[in-house]
Amino acid sequence: MKATEFTVELVRQVDESYPIVVGRGLESNLVDVAGRGELAGRRIALITDSNVRELVADRIVAEFAAAGRTVGVIEFPAGEINKTRATKEAIEDELIARGFGRDTLIIAAGGGVVTDLVGFVAATFTRGVPYISYVTTLLAAADASVGGKTAVDTPAATNLIGAFHQPRAVLIDLDRWLTLSDAQIRDGLGETIKHGCLADSEFFGVLEDAFVRRGLSPAKFVNDDGLAQLTAQRNCEIKRDFVTSDVFEGNRRMGLNLGHTIGRALEAAMGYTMSHGECVAVGTALQMRLGWSFGYCSESDVERFEALAGAIGLPFRLPASVSVDAIMAAMGHDKKGVGGVIRFVFQKGIGDLMVFEDGAYARPVDAELIRQFLEEQSAS
Incomplete structure (x- = not known):
């Protein structure tokens, strides 16, 4: 019998645009966007x-109750260590037990762990339901809130299992930044200064003025309305520009992973005992040093970055306790890798990215060269 072949014609045009709201005290704004359409x-x-439940859940529930809507609250244990498939399964089981179905709107309230994990729940629960991100940390505002990348971690690497699922809205409540510790603020600034490196030298200069020249503490930084607003807005605008040009990370969007090839591997190699922002700061500094050896940036660029990271209180050297072998093993799982080759994004000076052959934003680097470089950095 001869095989037959025919086509299922399925051409889709989907508008996944969504608003981003930045301000203070946005609980009422959350009710508003959740009532649209x-x-x-x-x-x-x-x-x-x-952690976040104690800070915002009651206030959000009360705002919706005043508008005549009931909210069911589901809580999971805080921390990157709980951003796992097991936690996702537990949340899904709880949704099912409470009778939630395809008519559900999920609100992910918290930092990057919450928006990553809960966005993934929304992507798969009953084959996908809408969600809104109510963002409470500087790190999430800089990293996880925009772009629709949702995921959980595995022992091999972070964010290895996930899906693209765009939120219906993102709200960044700057009042929540006032509840963050200095360490949490620094964590978000690790991703923030990376954005300055890859796309906005003027913004990088604003951060230099705040921390290097004026010596602001993290707490004073987030209490400054102008700086907080600018930081949230520029982080989101930079991510938006990359995401809208390359939704599924085929090429240009990889630029947002500046510093992440080493940074994510370091995070896994350290057993997630270092924060994401700290690891990104180290990864960005090392990417710059490696890029300097290739002629992509200058010694002065490296010194400026390290001075800014140091003024903020972020690390920019490999920890003495980490194994280069462990970093290399984790790097082998990097999502930018193709065919087992390790690929890097490099910045061009401060405020721009290198673009390589055929317009590629990431280039392969020989694994042995990377190992030698890391061993040299580890010994220095």
Whole structure:
């Protein structure tokens, strides 16, 4: 019998545009965006972690109650260590047990762990339901809030299992930054200065003025309305520009992973005992040093970055306790890798990215060269 072949014609044009709201005290704004269009008739599940629940859940529930809508709250244990498939399964089981279905609107309230994990829940629960991100940390505002990349971690690498699922809205409440510790603020600034490196030298200069010249503490930084607003807005605008030009990270969007090839590997190699922002700061500094050897940036560029990271209180050297072998093993799982080759994004000076052959934003680097470079950095 001769095989037959025919085509399922499925050409889709989907508008996944969404608003980003930046300001202070945005609980009422959350009620507003959750009441727009078809979202208005949905049951609401507010999913958050054990830290954030104490800060915002009651206030959000009360705002929705005043508008005549009931909110079911689901909590999971806080921390990157809980951003796992097991936690995702537990949340899904809880949603099912409470009778949530395809008519659900999920609100992810928290930092990057919450938005990554809960966004992934929304992507797969009953084959996908809408969600809104109510962002409470500087790190999430800089990293996880925009772009629709949702995921969980595995023992091999962070964010290895996930899906692209765009939020219906993102709200960045700057009042929540006032509840962050200095360490948490520094964590977000690790991703923030990376954005200055890859796309905005003027913004990088604003951060230099705040921390290197004026010596602001993290707490004073987030209390400054102008700096906080600018930081949230520029982080989101930079991510937006890359995401809208390359939704599924085929090429240009990889530029947002500046510093992440080493940074993510370091995070896994350290057993997630270093924060994401700290690891990105180290990864960005090392990418610059490696890029300097290739002629992509100058010694002065490296010194400026390290001075800014140091003024903020971020590390920019490999920890003495980390194994180069462990970093190399984790780097082998990097999502920018193709065919087992390790690929790097490099900045061009401060404020721009290198673009390589055929317009590629990432280039392969020989694994033995990387190992030798890391061993040299580890010994220095």
